Amino acid sequence: MEPALDVEGLEKTYGAVRAVRGLSFQVAPGEVLGLVGPNGAGKTSTLRCLAGILPPSAGRVRVAGFDVAQAPVEAKRQLAFLPDEPRFFEYLTVWEHLNFTARLYGVEDWEERGRALLEEMELTGREKSLPGELSRGMKQKLSIACGFLHQPRLILLDEPLTGLDPLGIRRMKASLRRRAEEGTALVLSSHLLPLVEELCHRLLVIAGGRAVALGSLPEIREQMAGGAGDGASLEELFVRITSAASEEARARGNEPA
Structure with missing residues (x-):
């Protein structure tokens, strides 16, 4: 595949x-x-x-x-890229952002799909809202809805x-x-x-x-060498691996101490 x-x-x-x-x-x-x-x-x-x-x-x-x-x-x-700080057109509503995205990607049945995504993202009733009227979390949901619209x-x-x-x-x-x-x-x-x-x-x-x-x-x-990672959580492994990588880089002279 x-x-x-x-x-x-x-x-x-x-x-x-x-x-x-x-x-x-x-x-x-x-x-x-x-x-x-x-x-x-x-x-x-x-x-x-x-x-x-x-x-x-x-x-x-x-x-x-x-x-x-x-x-x-x-x-x-x-593909769809969903950044940590979504940016929108300040004078386009939620529904207009979906329409704009659909036109960019050539999504013909976008209205039905858009309504389903707004419901999934708990944005139903916000279709006429501008980005400035949305909370940080709502903006994130709108970004994700736009990203999902063309089924990447x-x-x-x-x-x-x-x-x-x-x-x-x-x-x-x-x-x-x-x-x-x-x-x-x-x-x-x-x-x-x-x-x-x-x-x-x-x-x-x-x-x-x-x-x-x-x-x-x-x-x-x-x-992990010698079974040191046995049973460790991702957080524990992350600290060990990245610390070891930093030490190795400093030994090569690629990073400041």
């Missing part, structure tokens, strides 16, 4: 700073991959390169078989639960699970490690722009 996302040797540099260094991984249809790492690890740069927002400095990204650099329109039609094969999420209350978080987790069960691939970046541990099939841990661990939680536990 063709991967929904295929990344080979991804690099991103900003001047002398190498934010992403040689990332290679795949995400299968229906798989949820957790992208985790400390602040400044390169997670957001990675997501923006995957989404085609930033051009990679080197390497290749394919979405549903389409090269993001060579066939950007076709690739972007297959790959969804990239950067801190998707920001601003949601506990009930909203529970419902959002159910929505993400349902998309995965229907065959959509998801890449989820979050500092909420219990959320990542609960939803994700595999984890990609990055530090200093490099992949320092990739696999399921049991596989990563097994990779």
Whole structure:
């Protein structure tokens, strides 16, 4: 089966700073991959390169078989990128944002689908509201509804639960699970490690722009030297792995002490 996302040797540099260094991984249809790492690890740069927002400095990204650099329109039609700080047109209503998104992606039956998404996101009755009239959590839900509208094969999420209350978080987790069960691939970046541990099939841990661990939680536990990861939570493994990566980088002289 063709991967929904295929990344080979991804690099991103900003001047002398190498934010992403040689990332290679795949995400299968229906798989949820957790992208985790400390602040400044390169997670957001990675997501923006995957989404085609930033051009990679080197390497290749394919979405549903389409090269993001060579066939950007076709690739972007297959994905949705949901940033941690959604931005909207201040003079378009909730319903008009869905209409605009549908026109961009050529979604013909968007009205029925849009109403269903508004109900799922608890935005029914807010169709005529402007972004300035929405709470932080409601804006997040509108961003997600717009992202789900064209039924992408790959969804990239950067801190998707920001601003949601506990009930909203529970419902959002159910929505993400349902998309995965229907065959959509998801890449989820979050500092909420219990959320990542609960939803994700595999984890990609990055530090200093490099992949320092990739696999399921049991596989990563097994990779820990001498069985040190046996029974450890994701939080414990995260601290051990990223601390070890920082020590290694300092030993190479790549990071300040």
